[in-house]
Structure formats: C-alpha cells, structure tokens
Amino acid sequence: MVELARTSAELEVPATLGALGDIAAFVLRLAGRAGLGKGPAYRIRLAVDELATNIVMHGYRGGDGRITVRGRSGPGRVQISIADSAPAFDPVEGRLPPAPGIPPERRRIGGLGIHLALTSVDEFSYVRRDGRNISTLTVNAEGTDPCPPRP
Numbered sequence: 001m002v003e004l005a006r007t008s009a010e011l012e013v014p015a016t017l018g019a020l021g022d023i024a025a026f027v028l029r030l031a032g033r034a035g036l037g038k039g040p041a042y043r044i045r046l047a048v049d050e051l052a053t054n055i056v057m058h059g060y061r062g063g064d065g066r067i068t069v070r071g072r073s074g075p076g077r078v079q080i081s082i083a084d085s086a087p088a089f090d091p092v093e094g095r096l097p098p099a100p101g102i103p104p105e106r107r108r109i110g111g112l113g114i115h116l117a118l119t120s121v122d123e124f125s126y127v128r129r130d131g132r133n134i135s136t137l138t139v140n141a142e143g144t145d146p147c148p149p150r151p
Contacts, residue, residue: 048080
C-alpha cells in the first residue's frame, strides 16, 4: 500500500456551479504534489467534478449550502473527501451502469455520470455522518498497486 503524506489541505466553497473551478484547481494541485501523470490526475479531477456538480444540482437543488473538500497526497497517490449537508445520497446506490442494448431515448435519465466517476477512481467509499454526506475517492499513479480493490 502506498502511504499518504501526513500533510493535507482543505477547501470550503459555496455549493454553486461557479465554485467548481476552484475545486478542480485544488484537486489538480494535490495531483501535482503527488506526481500523478496526466491520466490519473484527469481521472480524480473528473470524478470529483462529477460528484461536486451533483451536490450543487441535485443535493442542494440550487439552494444555499457548502461543500468541504479535503485532500491528502503522497508519492503516487491522492485521496479526496467531499462533504456536504444536503439530503442523504449514496453515489454507489445512485449510479446507473451503461445499458448498451437499450436505445438512448429509452434509458433512465441520470446516474451515468456517477457511474463514470466511480469507475474512474481506484477506491471509493461513502458514509453519512453527523448529517453530512462524505464521499472519499482515491487515485493511484499508473503502475502503483492500489490498496484493497473496490467492490
């Protein structure tokens, strides 16, 4: 298992679409500190962006709210936790796997972005604690062994 550095960073932003750029920059800075290549850095940024967008659009539904993003990085590994106080939502339960045999116009709307986000990371976990949704995503550099594989 690759150890994460004890150093960590935190960003708290309003739950608005305008804050997504700040979140992406925060994630990419951590990916850079960890020495992730373009592929793994893109995967963690994409996954965090998808989850943060869902928090803004579906969790808070455009209302007031805050998103707290915490990150830790170590050589070849980045871990990001996203926390919000929106209604409980487990991304694993909300994801929609691709349905290749069903025409797009007949597919259920929603959930595919979450599926793409969760399958682009090496590890994912969700908990509801103290009235907050907390999703934790981890990406390893190419060529490093992940910790226990996700289910």
